[in-house]
Amino acid sequence: MHTLRMPQSKTHLSAVAIDKAYLKGAHRIPVLRGVDVSVAAGEFISIVGQSGSGKSTLMHLLGLLDAPDMGEVRLNGDRIDNLPARVRDDLRNNVFGFVFQFYHLLPELTLVENVLAPLMIRHGVFSYWGKKNAFLEQAQEILDRVGLGHRLHHRPSELSGGEMQRAAIARALMNQPEVLLADEPTGNLDSHTGGEILDLLCSLNEDEGLTIIMVTHDDYIAQQSQRIVRLTEGRIQELEEAA
Numbered sequence: 001m002h003t004l005r006m007p008q009s010k011t012h013l014s015a016v017a018i019d020k021a022y023l024k025g026a027h028r029i030p031v032l033r034g035v036d037v038s039v040a041a042g043e044f045i046s047i048v049g050q051s052g053s054g055k056s057t058l059m060h061l062l063g064l065l066d067a068p069d070m071g072e073v074r075l076n077g078d079r080i081d082n083l084p085a086r087v088r089d090d091l092r093n094n095v096f097g098f099v100f101q102f103y104h105l106l107p108e109l110t111l112v113e114n115v116l117a118p119l120m121i122r123h124g125v126f127s128y129w130g131k132k133n134a135f136l137e138q139a140q141e142i143l144d145r146v147g148l149g150h151r152l153h154h155r156p157s158e159l160s161g162g163e164m165q166r167a168a169i170a171r172a173l174m175n176q177p178e179v180l181l182a183d184e185p186t187g188n189l190d191s192h193t194g195g196e197i198l199d200l201l202c203s204l205n206e207d208e209g210l211t212i213i214m215v216t217h218d219d220y221i222a223q224q225s226q227r228i229v230r231l232t233e234g235r236i237q238e239l240e241e242a243a
């Protein structure tokens with residue numbers, strides 16, 4: 001006899017009872033105080049909150065760029081924040097892609113070189129050269145995908161802010177991440193250009209199924225994601241359905 005089972009949505013990434021404090025001299029400044037947040041595979045979630053509320057801190061913990069004082073980060077149910085450094089490095093490279101407010105492109109490299117640079121570092125020069133043509137093709141494809149197919153050999157100084165952020169997104173996509181962590185990706189852009197970057201993120205989420213966790217202090221930008229989580233006084237205070 002069959003038992004009916006509800007379809008189980010596989011939780012992709014979660015933070016469970018996370019505490020994080022920073023030391024300032026002899027003072028311990030609590031930033032996150034019991035944060036719980038769950039992001040399902042394929043979701044596009046925004047983390048909003050005032051400046052200093054701990055959004056970037058939470059993002060860094062989720063992406064294994066930093067470790068919590070208490071609590072756990074879990075990927076598909078398995079704890080990942082306490083794994084050996086080597087394994088965390090691998091997860092960071094293979095599972096997560098990062099996009100920041102200030103692009104962090106290398107000014108002396110062209111766009112296509114900027115997109116390829118992490119692969120060169122990751123694979124080592126020898127192995128990289130063996131696969132260079134395949135990587136180059138992949139970089140061109142991804143730069144095309146983000147609307148920069150005509151800018152491959154430009155340097156960052158020759159690009160607009162929106163184009164630089166597109167390039168940073170392309171770089172993050174090179175490792176084919178499962179989860180994109182974007183910290184204030186529109187924070188340095190005018191509202192029109194910011195809207196275009198949001199459109200790109202939405203299409204990567206909808207068409208490519210990319211899971212996206214975006215930090216923003218801009219409620220209007222957040223409204224365009226599927227779900228909004230608000231950080232207040234070190235806790236997740238409310239969950240809202242975006243419009």
Ligand code: ADP
Nearest residue numbers: 022023031049050051052053054055056057058
């Ligand atoms: P948000 O991204 O929401 O603006 P952050 O997560 O960057 O907030 O910072 C939260 C709080 O933690 C702030 O008060 C900030 O000054 C402090 N903080 C962040 N990073 C550090 C650090 N590395 N050392 C000490 N304090 C920090």
Ligand code: MG
Nearest residue numbers: 055056057183
């Ligand atoms: Mg921040």
